[in-house]
Amino acid sequence: MLSDETVAVIGAGNIGRAVIGGMIRSQRIESDQVIATRRTQAALDAMADEFPGLLTTTNNVDAVRNASIILLTIKPQSRSEVITEIREHVSRSALVVSVLAGVTTERLQMAFGSEQPVVRVMPNTPALVDEGATAITGGAFTTDEHVDTVRHMFEAVGQVVETRESLLDAVTGLSGSGPAYVYMFIEALTDAGVQQGLSRDIAARLAAQTVYGAAKLVLETGKHPAILRDEVTTPGGTAIAAVSELESRGLRTTIINAVNTATERSKALNEE
Numbered sequence: 001m002l003s004d005e006t007v008a009v010i011g012a013g014n015i016g017r018a019v020i021g022g023m024i025r026s027q028r029i030e031s032d033q034v035i036a037t038r039r040t041q042a043a044l045d046a047m048a049d050e051f052p053g054l055l056t057t058t059n060n061v062d063a064v065r066n067a068s069i070i071l072l073t074i075k076p077q078s079r080s081e082v083i084t085e086i087r088e089h090v091s092r093s094a095l096v097v098s099v100l101a102g103v104t105t106e107r108l109q110m111a112f113g114s115e116q117p118v119v120r121v122m123p124n125t126p127a128l129v130d131e132g133a134t135a136i137t138g139g140a141f142t143t144d145e146h147v148d149t150v151r152h153m154f155e156a157v158g159q160v161v162e163t164r165e166s167l168l169d170a171v172t173g174l175s176g177s178g179p180a181y182v183y184m185f186i187e188a189l190t191d192a193g194v195q196q197g198l199s200r201d202i203a204a205r206l207a208a209q210t211v212y213g214a215a216k217l218v219l220e221t222g223k224h225p226a227i228l229r230d231e232v233t234t235p236g237g238t239a240i241a242a243v244s245e246l247e248s249r250g251l252r253t254t255i256i257n258a259v260n261t262a263t264e265r266s267k268a269l270n271e272e
Helices: 014-025 041-048 062-065 076-089 105-112 125-129 144-157 163-174 178-195 198-219 225-232 238-248 252-268
Strands: 007-010 033-036 055-059 067-072 095-098 118-122 132-138 158-162
Touching: 007 014, 007 062, 014 033, 014 041, 014 125, 014 144, 033 041, 033 062, 041 055, 062 076, 062 125, 067 076, 067 125, 067 144, 076 105, 076 163, 095 105, 118 144, 118 163, 125 132, 125 144, 132 144, 132 163, 144 158, 163 178, 163 252, 178 252, 198 225, 238 252
Parallel strands: 007 033, 007 067, 033 055, 067 095, 095 118, 132 158
Antiparallel strands: 118 132
């Protein structure tokens, strides 16, 4: 699906590098069909070493001139500067793929000043290890083929779902920001293990593997998390005692409120 495409990755930081690596490793595209941009030459040199044949440049205009797909992995606050720089050099038929949190396809189309096909994407950082969770939605001028192309790109780094654009801010609050919540949970589990006498190395390995294994069990069994939790909580046992403590401290409500807060922040980014 990408064999005839030229992909420009603008601002190839963690997410951009992850998608580049996923597409190349899965043989969805050849290295020399991808051009990546960063502000620093050293970062580009490191990517070129990691992915032999990858094209790199510090010049965004040079990158987009002949690109059929333009992947914007810049920060939302940089969009006006970058789009103003490149829009006169972007083919009207080029597919723009945006990972900018909170920025709607309509706002991006207005910025490009044309009926530009735009697909909005919300991935997360586990894409770096090909275990990302990505949601995609097409803009007013995209076709099913455009959306399928983007799905193919991001399936190289994890699982992909398609949703309505009105729900993408909620996706940002849940899975886009979600790794930060999970890292805090792993860190807390690790500290608790250390407090109980485990070495930090052992506690960290056990905590991370526990979270990874529990998530994998949810995905592979298809069971509701509450059912899996009940299978762990034997009557009068340790797990039910701990669950009772977590409930009394409001863990569930705290997480729900965190997702709500991140969702509202994502909505606000569209206006900045």
